[in-house]
Amino acid sequence: MTEAEPEPRLLIVWHSRTGASAAMARAAAEGAGAAAWLVGAGEASPAMLRAASGYIFACPENLGSMSGMMKEMFDRAYYPCLGQIEGRPYATLIAAGSDGEGAQRQIDRIVTGWRLRRVADPLIVNLAAQTPEVIAAPKQVPPKALKLCHEIGAALAEGLRLGVF
Template identity: 75%
Template sequence: MTTASADPCLLIIWHSRTGASAAMAEAAAAGAGAAALLVSASDTLPEMLLAADGYIFCCPENLGSMSGLMKEMFDRAYYPVLGQIEGRPYATLIAAGSDGEGATRQIDRIATGWRLRRVVEPCIVNLAAQIPEAITAPKIVPDESLDQCHDIGAAMAEGLRLGLF
C-alpha cells in the first residue's frame, strides 16, 4: 500500500472519433474532480505518465483492436517509462460496437509489461454499431454508462487519495 496523497494525479488518456470515448473520459474526469488530468492520446507525453499516480485509458474499439491513436500513444511512451511506473493502478473505459474485448486485451498486455495493477474491472460500453453508417455516426452514450464512468473516476481518485493503491 502506498502513502496517502492529498493531491493525487489521475491521468485520463483518451481518444475518440465519434464522441463516445470523449464523453466517457469526461465523465470519469468529472468523477475524479481535482485529481483528474484529462489528456488526449495524441497530446500525452511520457513525462505525464511518469508524474501521474494512476491511469484511466479510454478509447474506442476499432476493428477488434484499440484505436490507432491510442496504440500510437503507447508506442511513443512504452520504453521511456518502462521500469519506472510499476505497481500504479489503472482502469479501462472502452466504447465498442460489439464486445470490446480486443481493445481491453491489448491495453492489458501493455499494462502487464509496465507492471501496472488493474484496480477496476473493464468498463465496456456496447453501442451496437454494426453497419458503416452507424459505426461512423456521432454517438450518444447512455446516462447509466456515463454514471459508471463517473463512478470509476471517483473511486480511482479516492483510492489514490487514501493510499489504497
C-alpha cells in the first residue's frame, strides 16, 4: 500500500435485539482494530458499503431467517451497490436459538448477487434459546465464541491490510 492509498476499512454491520450479535460484532471490531467500522444495520448506507474494503455481517436468526433490520439494510443497499463491490471479502456472525442456518443462507444468497467472496467459515453461535422467556431475555455469548469473533475480525483486517483479499 502506498501513502496515497487509504487504509482498508472493514465495515461490520450488525443488528441485535438481545445483545448477542451486538457483542459478537463488538468482539470482531476489537479484533479488527483501526480497520473496524462498526455500524448498526439501521444506519448502514449504500455509500458506506461502497466505501468499505470488506464486510462482516452480524445478526440474530429470528423465526428461521435473518433479523428484519438486517434484511432492511440489504433491501436499501442491494441495487445501489450492484455492480460496484464485486470481489470484496465478507464473513458472517449469526446468533441463533437453534441452528442459524436460515439466516446464513439468506445472507449468502443476497451477497452472491453482489459477487462478494466469503473468506471465513460462517460462525453460528447457538444460544439454545427455546422458550419465550429465554428467547426475549438478554443474552451472554460464551467467551470462546467471542474469541472466535475477535479472531475473524483480526483475520479480515489483516488480510485487507496485506492485500490478500
